[in-house]
Amino acid sequence: MKILFVGDVVGSVGIKAIETYLPEIKKKVKPQLTIVNGENAAGGKGTKEPDYQKITRAGADVVTGGNHTWDKREILEFIDDPKKNILRPYNFPGEHVPGRGYLEIKVNTKKVYVINMMGTALMQPIDNPFLEADKLLKKLDKDAVKFVDFHAETTSEKIAFANYMTGRVSAVCGTHTHVQTNDAQVINKETAYLTDVGMTGSYDGILGDKKEPIINRFLTQRPNKFDVDEDGRMQIGFAVIDINDTTNNARSIKNYVITPNNQSFLN
Known part of the structure; x- marks a missing residue:
């Protein structure tokens, strides 16, 4: 089984990139499951229903979230719709959190769980993802x-979580920091x-x-x-994960990025 995972969609340019590139990527990769993190789709913070619709029409099977999940109140109008495959982090605290933190889907005859978790280091208060993952997997x-999809700020927490999950899940892919890393690997020939x-x-x-306000923040140390x-x-930015359907272990993972200066994947 091949899983295609696409990183955080940011604003209208991100939506346009999904609409432009995702169909072409899928033609080349031929994934059985496509997952897209859409938590920044609505003006950089949150997801509105039209954003969800555009991402899924372009080819996403599941849309995941993160720390900006609740930034657009409109999400409460559709996140509980069982017909919509949209997730929020599983480990938001409370007993009656809207939406779902994971979903079960069938890929051909194979059962697949897509799980959304969020880290705690340098993030808003949230339940411990390590302990919540333990409970969920049972x-x-x-x-x-x-x-x-492990939505977290620090590299150390992401690596620690992946090692803690090794042999228990097929893949852990990080989101949130928006810069693709060059450490794609299969840990212990399993995850x-x-x-x-x-x-x-x-x-x-x-x-x-936009560049200017961020640069000005560093120049002046004043809010912008x-x-x-x-x-x-x-x-x-995206990754392709190949998984053995019999063992549920990953065979390989490869990361890619398409930019105006790097179109090699499409050639």
Whole structure:
């Protein structure tokens, strides 16, 4: 089984990049499952229903979230719709959290769980993802593929989580920091791992935002309003994970990025 995972969609440029590149990527990769992190789609913070619709129409089977999940109140109008494959981090605290932190889908005859978790280091308060993952995995079918979007700030927490999950899930792919890392690997020949899959948005901004306010913040050490760069050229970051359907272990993981200066994947 091949899983295609696309990094954080940021603003309208990110949506345009998904609409432009995702169909072409899928033609080349031929994935059985496509997952896209869409938590920055609505102006850089949150996801509105039209954003979800555009991402899924372009070819996503599942849309995952992160720390900006609740930034657009409109998400409460559709996140509980069972017909919509949209996730929020599983480990948000509380007993009656809207939406789902994981979902079960069938890929051909194979059961697959897509799980969304969020880290705690340098992030907003949230339940411990290590302990919550322990509890969740006890409830899930052991004979199933399990993919985790781990939305976290620090490299150390992402690597620690992946090692803690090794042999228990098929893949752990990081999101949130918007810069693709170069450490794709299969840990212990079992669990595919990538610290960060990168982002889908403006190539000309800084992490998808306009450059000037961010540079000015560093120059002056004073607060500045950050705005999404909606005029930049497009980039898209993604990873392809190959999983053995019999053992549920990953065979390989490869990271890619398409930018105005790097179109090699499409050639």
